[in-house]
Amino acid sequence: MCQGYADDIVIIARGKIESALCDIVQRALTLTKRWCGTVGLNIKTAIIPITKRGKLPAMHPITLGGIELEMCNEVKYLGVRPIATYGAVAWSQRITFNTVRASLSKVQRRACTCITGAMRTCLTAALEVILDLTPLYIVIEQIAKKALLNFMKEGTGRGKVISSRLGYEIRSKIPISQLNRDDMSTTKIFEKKFRIELGNKATWNETNLENTFKAHTQRWFTDGSKTDEGIGAGIFGPRAKISIPLGNYPSIFQAEVYAISACAEIILQRQARLQHIVICSDSQAALKAISSCEIKSRVVWECVARLNILGENKALQLVWVPGHKGIQGNEEADRLAREAAAT
Incomplete structure (x- = not known):
């Protein structure tokens, strides 16, 4: 199967007699429709009358393929x-x-x-x-x-x-x-010493999350936030409520990834004794970027490197959770991120 696209064209008719203009446009559309039929193209079009008059009583319907076209108030034309x-x-x-x-x-x-x-x-x-x-x-x-x-x-x-x-x-x-720029030459990292559990709102339920939180599991929640004042990251976990202001330049995606990376660094510094660690994030984009073998972002590359170090001696798992669903840890991380963005 082969599929092709033609570029935009515009048909312009100028004059003072409305009925004559409609006839000109109708003939032009008929010829265009006939040519498109010979090359297998479909037409998607709009008609807009540009005039200083309040009403155009002499205008009559213009059709395309037997279907009457509606008059529009505006149209976008790339030219x-x-x-x-x-x-x-x-x-x-x-x-x-x-x-x-x-x-x-x-x-x-x-x-x-x-x-x-x-x-x-x-x-x-x-x-x-x-x-x-x-x-x-x-x-x-x-x-x-x-x-x-x-x-x-x-x-x-x-x-x-x-x-x-x-x-x-x-x-x-x-x-x-x-x-410093975040983009970098594409780097491939195939070895991931951690697991990522992606889900969606349709299949997610709190029971699955509780099953993930096994006994002797350390739970962490991260989030990023963007406000008019700036960007921020939030981390919530055992004895930790951390807000990290990130200024005005990062994107919300970078804030989400950085929050996960900073969380991994904090756990490494604490030298946690528990062997099972779960980091929860409500950003599908961040988790998918971390799980990808191809990396084009320095923030993502640094995050994967820290997670791999943490995963060498721990059973590390990253889990997606839906945002604004009343999950206490996620709500706390969101609040901390918003506080950081506002400072």
Whole structure:
């Protein structure tokens, strides 16, 4: 079986007579439908009338394959920005020139006037504010910086995409680029000295959890939280209620993995005597990343390394538990994580 996709197209008809416009669009759709039938493609379309008039009484129904199409108030069409920003990293330095910025502003202005039907005297900046559109030169700057940061993770200097001088300029202009990156070259770790028990809300029940908590089992709960103030991790266990503020930059996924990693480090430092240890987390994404043989995150790699050290002399198990289900340990870990995020 072979499956293919065609890209977006747009049919535009302009004029003053509504019935004539409907006839033009109908003929165009009929031809498009006929061609798509010859190559085995289906059509998914929408119709939007752009006008200053309040009502369009002379418009008649437009059909596709015998089915009447509804008129929409809005439609998403990917066209101008992907073309204007293509290869931005190669030419973005030119946008410092006023002539280039003016050219880009004209391109976006044409789109703004088509969408709003505004008069020529309307300012481009005002139309951008009304439509919540970022000026095109700023969008290009952001895309170029993102591409440069991706290049920099491979290093700078001879034999690299980014020269040492350009790397220094990027670090001075973008302070965040000096932070340690979490991504890394794909590493494969096949040996896991611990077990992971993944479940789902449909099959999970508290009896299964109690069966996992055998006698002489040390129970730990971890969680991550993200608020407007920041990111935090929480750890709850025997004689332990720990909140770890993580600042504003980590993701919630990183916070969840780091909470598990920090929990393993605490258990190692305590040199627990009990042989059975269970670490519970409500993050499916974190547990799946830890269980995967392919690792692309430094936080995950460090977590797996600590868990393997802990699992050398202990029967270590990681268990998924559903969040916000009244499980005392999970609720405590969630509270500690939220406290850490708020500080």
